[in-house]
Amino acid sequence: MADQMKLICDRAAFVEAVQIAAAVVATRGNVPALLCIKLTAKDNRLYLQAADKDIALEIPVASVDVKSPGEALVPAERLSQIARECAGTTLAFESNKSILSIKADGMRFNVNGYDPKEFPAPPQINSKPECTVSAATFRKLVGRTIFATAVENNRYAIGGVLIERVGKRLRLVGTDGRRLAVAKGDCISATETDSSVIVPTKALNLLNRLAVDPEDPIEIAKADGRLVFTIGSGADSAKMVTSLIEGTFPPFDDVIPKEHDRRVTCNVAALTAAVRRSSLLTSEQSKGVKMNFTATQLTLSSSSPDVGDSEITMPLEGFQGEPIEVGFNPGYIVDALKIIDAPEVTIELKATNKPGVLRIGQEFTYVIMPLNV
Secondary structure (H helix, E strand, O other): OOOOOEEEEEHHHHHHHHHHHHHHOOOOOOOHHHHEEEEEEEOOEEEEEEEOOOEEEEEEEOOEEEEEOEEEEEEHHHHHHHHHHOOOOEEEEEEEOOEEEEEEOOEEEEEEOEOHHHOOOOOOOOOOOOEEEEHHHHHHHHHOOHHHOOOOOOOHHHHEEEEEEEOOEEEEEEEOOOEEEEEEEEOOEEOOOOEEEEEEHHHHHHHHHHOOOOOOEEEEEEEOOEEEEEEOOHHHOEEEEEEOOOOOOOOOHHHOOOOOOEEEEEEHHHHHHHHHHHHHHOOOOOOOEEEEEOOOEEEEEEEEOOOEEEEEEEEOOEEEOOOEEEEEOHHHHHHHHHOOOOOEEEEEEOOOOOOEEEEEOOOEEEEEOOEOO
16 A cells, blocks of 8 residues: 555545544543554555544545555544644545645644554454344433443443343343343344343444434444444444453343332423422432322422422322322432433332333333432
8 A cells, every 4th residue: 555645535524533533532542543643545445443442433434536555653632633723615635654744725834643564453353243133223221221320330241231132132130239221122133143242332422423323234243352332334334343341241130120019100301300390499409309209190299498498289190199299319310311212201110119110112111229318
């Protein structure tokens, strides 16, 4: 491959790709190449590569005219900033040794980079895909679980999402120890070998940004303690290799209540608004919101000595059982309601000191621990 890369590409397409690639790159470190993005022009396509200690990513850039194939390795932050700030609809790139020239309407930037050979070679994994799932399905499953994972926790296993597959049936699980989200869906195709892995949240967030076309297939392969995602088809597909989280995911099936005495049906939009409003006068010391369910309405109340108190009422679409009052963290409820794409949600309750369960049919289950308020 020639050393001097020369090409013209669509600026919007490049900005979109470089921002995803830059999200992989560490903001500081002792290895300069890992703070960079590698550009490779070949076969009239431009590919961006980025990596950290856990993830390796390759993204194709659409709408490219390659004048001369080649490579460049430049700092990710500088490249992303320049691309965003340039004017016009196209960007022209030309490399000369370790310097990358970027030209746009009325502007030129010469960025000092590094020898492309310093960029670490991506892991070579030739395993056949274990399953293929549509981007629309996988994005929905990830969106319904990743929000419940632990952000900061010494239990490393719950810092990711458990992905289980039995035949063509997928089940994703996220928890932080105070709530649990379970989402189910189907693969397009799958091998007979079942699978269970814990995938870091960073990798899944990146995957959701790559899988923008709902019709795109996502192939998933596993080898050497890593998972390989191929998004799209052919030369225009993006690839991501991620390490997996070691350890044992907590036994979550026992956490999901098997029995309930009350069953509530709520309008999702109305419940979201009511919970948000009731949380306006909560505080760090008084985070909880009381939810009083009766046959016809839900009354939400909050009280904080330093802030004040509130009471919000809303009608219920349906209620079975005796009245009950339970306290919950309003933020945890809103987190779940935000990702529900159905008009109604079912809430199952057993007792004041027992977990509550939000459900959307058989495809989404959300368990939330009660609070004393």
